[in-house]
Amino acid sequence: MSGHMIFRCRGGSLLSIAAMGLALVVMALPAVAHDYMVGKLHIDQPWTRATPGGAKVAGGYVTITNNGSESDRLVAVRADFSADPQLHEMSMNDGVMIMRPVEGGIEIPAGQTVELKPGGLHIMFMGLSEQLRKDETRKVTLVFEKAGEIDLDFPVAPIGSKEPPMMDHSGHGMTN
């Protein structure tokens, strides 16, 4: 009986050590949030890409998961730095890949994840009013039909990136 108690006690200690380790790992992560919740939607890893000087467009990317039981729809995007943010899809036209605005917004079906990424569905920031430089961050508002609006931080990846920028900016600001 007492042996059983000791076993449980040890188990408890191990668990709390593991929990402390996890807390340390969480604390070591950079403070920049890269995932968000709005209503039943989980929004992960928004990012955009640096632009050459004078460029008038930039892409925007984000992953949206609908944990609800009803379909929702990304209907609009707003951003201070873009006169006309649009939602685009890629499609083949006479053997050539083209992009065009998505009619009626992008559906986020119940229980599914929709990824906006280079070469697929994406946000297109038209009419840029300023250059986007790597390591900067831009505020962007996504508007959903049911879940409503949410403001996100879009970190800026280097020109030509196919993937989100590294989130760890430790030391950033000390060297440049």
Ligand SMILES: [Cu+2]
């Ligand atoms: Cu586009």
